[in-house]
Amino acid sequence: MKIKKNLAISDTGFVFDPSTGDSYTLNPIGLEIIQLLKNNLSLEEITEHMTREYDVDSNTFERYFYDFTGMLKQMQLVIPDEA
Amino acid sequence: MGKKPFERPVITKINAGMPAKFGLQIRHDPITDIDGVPLQSLMDQYGSPLFVYSEKTIRQTYIEAYRAFSSRYPNVLLAWSYKTNYINAICNIFHQEGAWAEVVSGFEYRKALKNGVNGGHIIFNGPYKSTDDLILAINNESLIHIDHFDELYDIIEISKSMEKKPKVAVRVNMDIGIYPAWDRFGFNYENGEAWDALNRIMHYENLELVGLHTHIGTYIMSTAPYKVASKKMADLAIGLARKFNHHIQYIDMGGGFASKNTLKGGYYPGSDTTPSFDDYAEAIISELMKAEFAPDHLPMLILETGRALIDDAGYLAGTVIANKRLADGQRASILDAGVNLLFTSFWYDHDIRPGKDVSDQTEETAIFGPLCMNIDVIRKSTAFPLLKKGDPFVIKRVGAYNNTQWLQFITMRPNVVLIDLKGKVHIIREKETLETLNQHEYTPDHLQVI
Ligand SMILES: Cc1ncc(COP(=O)(O)O)c(C=O)c1O
Numbered sequence: 001m002k003i004k005k006n007l008a009i010s011d012t013g014f015v016f017d018p019s020t021g022d023s024y025t026l027n028p029i030g031l032e033i034i035q036l037l038k039n040n041l042s043l044e045e046i047t048e049h050m051t052r053e054y055d056v057d058s059n060t061f062e063r064y065f066y067d068f069t070g071m072l073k074q075m076q077l078v079i080p081d082e083a
Numbered sequence: 084m085g086k087k088p089f090e091r092p093v094i095t096k097i098n099a100g101m102p103a104k105f106g107l108q109i110r111h112d113p114i115t116d117i118d119g120v121p122l123q124s125l126m127d128q129y130g131s132p133l134f135v136y137s138e139k140t141i142r143q144t145y146i147e148a149y150r151a152f153s154s155r156y157p158n159v160l161l162a163w164s165y166k167t168n169y170i171n172a173i174c175n176i177f178h179q180e181g182a183w184a185e186v187v188s189g190f191e192y193r194k195a196l197k198n199g200v201n202g203g204h205i206i207f208n209g210p211y212k213s214t215d216d217l218i219l220a221i222n223n224e225s226l227i228h229i230d231h232f233d234e235l236y237d238i239i240e241i242s243k244s245m246e247k248k249p250k251v252a253v254r255v256n257m258d259i260g261i262y263p264a265w266d267r268f269g270f271n272y273e274n275g276e277a278w279d280a281l282n283r284i285m286h287y288e289n290l291e292l293v294g295l296h297t298h299i300g301t302y303i304m305s306t307a308p309y310k311v312a313s314k315k316m317a318d319l320a321i322g323l324a325r326k327f328n329h330h331i332q333y334i335d336m337g338g339g340f341a342s343k344n345t346l347k348g349g350y351y352p353g354s355d356t357t358p359s360f361d362d363y364a365e366a367i368i369s370e371l372m373k374a375e376f377a378p379d380h381l382p383m384l385i386l387e388t389g390r391a392l393i394d395d396a397g398y399l400a401g402t403v404i405a406n407k408r409l410a411d412g413q414r415a416s417i418l419d420a421g422v423n424l425l426f427t428s429f430w431y432d433h434d435i436r437p438g439k440d441v442s443d444q445t446e447e448t449a450i451f452g453p454l455c456m457n458i459d460v461i462r463k464s465t466a467f468p469l470l471k472k473g474d475p476f477v478i479k480r481v482g483a484y485n486n487t488q489w490l491q492f493i494t495m496r497p498n499v500v501l502i503d504l505k506g507k508v509h510i511i512r513e514k515e516t517l518e519t520l521n522q523h524e525y526t527p528d529h530l531q532v533i
Contacts, residue, residue, distance in 0.1 A: 015094070023097045027444040027469070030092035056089035060471075067408060068092040074412040075096065 001069055002079045003038045017077060024075065029054075033068060091406075091469050093446050111445065111468045113437040114398070114477040118502045122400055122438045122475055125500065130514060131475075132401035132420035134486060134499040138176060140396035141482075142504075145180045148392060151360035155368040158383040162206050164338055165191040167389030167483050168397075172501055172511035174198050177392070185387040189216035196223070206335065206387070208254065208296070210234075210268060217241055221249045228252045228296045228335070230269055235280065242289045252294035252335065253280050257315050259308035265300050272315050281319065285327050292329065295319055298337025298387065302346065302430075306358050306366035312336065313367045317374035320382060335385035336367055342394035344431040344480045352434075360391070390483035397482025399425060400438060403470045404453060414448045416467065418476060421452020421459045424496065425481060426488040428461045435461070438475025441468040454493045491515060 008016040013026035015034075026034060029050075036046045043065065047058050054061075072078045115122055118137050126133055145161070152159040162185035163177040169191060174184070175198055184195035187209035195205050202223025210230045212220070217238060220227050222245070229235050229251055242249050254269030255277040270277040284292045299312050316334045323329045340363050345353040371384065401420040409415055422428050435450060448467035452459040461478070470476060489496055499512035 024094050025097060026095075027090060027093050027442065029090050030094050033092050034094075050089075053087055054089040055086040061089070064091040064471075067406070068094070070408060071094050071412060075094065077094075 001037065001072075002040070003034060003072075004077055004079055007077060009034060009038070015077070020076070022075075024077075030068060033065065034072075037069075090442055090444065091471055093444060093469055095446060111436055111441070111443075111466075113440055113468075114479070115439055117398055117400075117477075119506050120502055120508060122477060125508065126400055126402070126475060129498045129500055129508075129510065132399060132418075132424065132497050134424075134481070134497065134512075135398045135400055136173065136482065136499070136501045136511070137396045137398075138501055138503045141173070141176050141393065142180060144392055144395060145177060145182070148360045148386075148388060149181070151364040152368065152384065152386065155364050156371065156384050158381065160333075160383055160385045161392075162204075162335075162385055162387050163392075164387045164389035165195060166487055167338075168393050168486050169194055170486055170499060170512050171198055172509070173393065173486075183385075189213055189219075192216060192220065192225075206296075206385070208298075208387075214241065217249075218245070221245055221247055224250055226250050226252060226293060228254045228294075229280070229284075230254050232280065235283065239287060239290065248289060248291045250291050250293045251284060252292070252296045252331075252333075253277060253284065254296045254298070255316065255319065257297065257299070257312060259299050259311045261300065261303070261308050265298075268298070269296070272319070277319060278322065281323060282326075285323070285329060292323075292331065294331050294333040294335055294382070294385070296335040296337065299339055301339050301390070302341045303339040304341050304346075304356065304358070306362050309336065309363060309366040310370050313370035314374070317371055317376070321375050324377075324380065330380040331382055333383040333385050334371070335387065338387040338389045338391075340388050340391035342390045342480060342483060344394060344427070344433065347430060347432050349432065353431075393482035394480040395482065397480070397485070399478040399481045399485070401476055401478075403472055403474045403476060405472055406470075409449065413464070414446050414467075415451055416448050416470060417451045417453060418461065419453050420461075420478070420497075421454040421494070422461065423452070423454060423459075423490045423492040423494060424485065425452070425461060425478065426485055426490075427481065427483070431480075432462060432465070433481070434479040435465070435467070436477045436479065437468045437470055438477050441470065441474075444469055456493070486512070491520065495519070 006018055013031040015024040047061055050061050051058050117135050162183040165186045183204040184200045185206045186192045186195055202225050205225040207220050207225050208228045238249050255272050256266045256269045257272035258264055270280045284290050295316050297312055299308055320331050341357045343354040343357050399420055401418050404417045404419050407415050445466040445468050447464050449464055450462040495515040498510055498514040501509045501511045
């Protein structure tokens, strides 16, 4: 999954999508994940990182990760994976 | 190891043109304890979900209501509306504070007797009182509030073979400027029916007419209707004094004061819009004082306030079972408490709080109960903190009508606990089990084997 390249993401969690004019806010964890995604980390790498930093196990994290990326898809902030 | 707390990741679209309602500061201060008892420890010990009552809040609310009236009028009495919450421990707190009992069925009547309420301190309302109920009530010298002519003639008939004179009052319904008017209970004021009923009672010497009763509706959000109603009640009482030189002992203005809950679709929170007890008291008493009662014949004022006395003292605590996304992307949280326990979610946009500290972040969320039924919706959509599976929540102001209208449906009724004035926790109603249900069932022999 890749984050759209032209998204503007501020350090405070504000997101602007110039292709639609829509803006969004992220909570700190959402912001951290989106930054990791932008750096092209894989799910495994992101899970590794998050479970090391936060009080969460990998199963729980994965569940919320998929929920979150589901929202990113719904909001069309990601480039669809090539089939 | 200092790992940082994890909160679920969330992204929210910013809508520039949102109406002001969403601009209101929505605060979700967590409720982590009730009267100093940690929420999680309550649920660990008594289960989840769990109804929790604060004895302190009940007593404080009662005193506040009583003072609002007694500081304006010399002779005031509250009668606890059993159907609002008839768990015995709750009733007895009100009775200890001085409240009489107001009941609307033979079952409630007997419940009040068993709680130790003096028969003469029970007000018997409602459209259906069986012959047995009426005989019992007459023998106990209870105050029987007559709902219709058929009941009046039943009482006349029964009284013929009884030594005691039934003490009766007439329930009056009236136009008070709110619609729809409640005209199905009692006798109508405007069309003269109420006056007619009073006259018939006065002409029948075997009945003692002791009072006048009205209950204009429930969750009355302004005080004006009470002014209208008090005036009409006073008119009837003055009419009786003039025509028969009969001075009724009391005017019972019923219940109906709004609690601080927010009605479904309400634009502003109920906590900002609900009149205070002082406001209601001023409306009612200013009219009574204007009426032409002779000082030595000022009737006692009775109130049957239900929800406004108990809503705030009750909490429903529980646990988030799951979070999911609906097809349109909306978040949904599933709680372990559903509409079968929280009947009032059909009327109110209940105030649901996290049961532990969370960040200020919220997401528009549909809040569902655990029932496999489409109707099981606690909140259709509300800005809700990011609770995870297993996190505790608390629903505020659930003390009125839920522990009487709850259903054993799909899940069992849970424990109800009371926190006393010293912070001690008591189970006041034990949770139901499969056994509770099966105790009442019989399976015929030929159906024993499957
Ligand atoms: C006769 C009577 N009295 C008192 C009440 C209590 O009303 P509330 O809870 O609105 O104060 C009711 C409830 O509808 C009622 O029917």
